[in-house]
Amino acid sequence: xxxxxxxxxxxxxxxxxxxxxxxxxxxxxxxxxxxxxxxxxxxxxxxxxxxxxxxxxxxxxxxxxxxxxxxxxxxxxxxxxxxxxxxxxxxxxxxxxxxxxxxxxxxxxxxxxxxxxxxxxxxxxxxxxxxxxxxxxxxxx
Numbered sequence: 001x002x003x004x005x006x007x008x009x010x011x012x013x014x015x016x017x018x019x020x021x022x023x024x025x026x027x028x029x030x031x032x033x034x035x036x037x038x039x040x041x042x043x044x045x046x047x048x049x050x051x052x053x054x055x056x057x058x059x060x061x062x063x064x065x066x067x068x069x070x071x072x073x074x075x076x077x078x079x080x081x082x083x084x085x086x087x088x089x090x091x092x093x094x095x096x097x098x099x100x101x102x103x104x105x106x107x108x109x110x111x112x113x114x115x116x117x118x119x120x121x122x123x124x125x126x127x128x129x130x131x132x133x134x135x136x137x138x139x140x141x
Contacts, residue, residue: 002039005031022050030054035088044091052091056082056098059089075102 008027012020029042029051036043063078073081079102086095 002031005029005039026051026054030058033089034086034091047091052094056090056094059085060098060102 005028009024012024012027015021015024025048029038029040029048032038032040032042032047032051032055034044034047034052038047060078060082063073063081064075066072079099082090082095083099086092
């Protein structure tokens with residue numbers, strides 16, 4: 001598991017294209033921890049900014065999705081855990097920005113169960129009705 005960072009960075013190394021140079025940096029350092037106990041041992045602001053951002057996004061994604069070894073967490077529980085790890089695993093400023101842009105009840109505020117909406121999108125435009133995708137009976141428009 002720990003080798004995926006160096007393998008990913010190695011695959012992107014030597015490509016003279018700025019977005020892929022950043023991708024190589026992200027691949028190598030996205031498992032660094034703010035407190036210095038990550039894979040490469042970088043600490044605090046020594047961790048590239050783009051890797052600190054992706055680290056939070058990566059953990060959030062892992063927490064809110066089912067994995068073979070764990071059930072998905074609720075968005076609220078995932079955000080709470082990320083906030084708890086601010087200052088140890090994550091850059092506190094990145095966590096603050098993430099929390100500010102990620103309302104805990106974002107799925108409820110949208111009012112659409114995301115898997116149903118995705119299924120409606122995949123079925124095609126004729127079924128893409130947000131009320132139907134949300135399970136509500138269609139009413140007058």
